[in-house]
Amino acid sequence: xxxxxxSLSALCSLAIFILVIHVxxxxxxxxxxxxxxxxxxxxxxAGVPPLQWNETIAEFAQxxxxxxxxxxxxxxxxxxxxxxxxxxxxxxxxxxxxxxxxANKCTAAEPPTAEDGCHYAKVVSKRTTQLGxxxxxxxxxxxxxxxxxxx
Numbered sequence: 039x040x041x042x043x044x045s046l047s048a049l050c051s052l053a054i055f056i057l058v059i060h061v062x063x064x065x066x067x068x069x070x071x072x073x074x075x076x077x078x079x080x081x082x083x084a085g086v087p088p089l090q091w092n093e094t095i096a097e098f099a100q101x102x103x104x105x106x107x108x109x110x111x112x113x114x115x116x117x118x119x120x121x122x123x124x125x126x127x128x129x130x131x132x133x134x135x136x137x138x139x140x141a142n143k144c145t146a147a148e149p150p151t152a153e154d155g156c157h158y159a160k161v162v163s164k165r166t167t168q169l170g171x172x173x174x175x176x177x178x179x180x181x182x183x184x185x186x187x188x189x
Contacts, residue, residue: 073132073171073185077161080140084162095119095170095186103174103184110176119170119186120160126181132171135183136161160187 078088102115103123112123124135139157160166171185 071132071171071173073136074169076133076136077169077185080136080158080161086162086164087167089167089169089187092168092170092188095168095188096172097170099170099184099186100172100174102186103172103182106182107174107176110178110180110182112182115184117186119188120163120166121187122157122160122185124183125176126183127179128181130173130181130183132173132183132185135185160185163187165189 074089074091081088098117098119099121102117105115106113110125112125114123115121122135122139124130124138126135140161141158142156143158144156166187166189168188169185170188171183174182174184176182
């Protein structure tokens with residue numbers, strides 16, 4: 039029993055449709071959505087060296103953000119990195135998230151920890167050299183943005 043060309047075409051179309059519906063839930067770890075450029079601009083203004091994008095850290099950020107996609111809470115992942123998390127009610131870019139995180143130029147211990155509430159200190163920490171971030175659409179239509187920082 040074989041498939042007709044029409045049946046095979048319909049099956050392929052259905053498979054592509056399913057992929058398109060599920061893939062946009064999260065942005066790729068290779069696409070930093072403006073996070074890196076915005077971080078490095080804030081770091082230059084603070085007089086600290088630029089960060090490098092790290093795929094391993096980005097994968098961690100992606101995976102931990104996806105775990106929060108059900109409720110979209112900006113809860114600490116308790117992972118090995120300092121982190122900044124933002125839950126927004128729309129399509130927010132990395133540049134916009136960094137702007138919010140750096141609006142309050144507070145200070146914190148060096149290096150900042152994941153639990154440290156000073157977002158700005160995590161962005162401009164002198165000990166941080168690597169960055170990985172993610173954007174995830176949540177089930178409620180909000181977006182969760184997360185950056186992890188590491189040496």
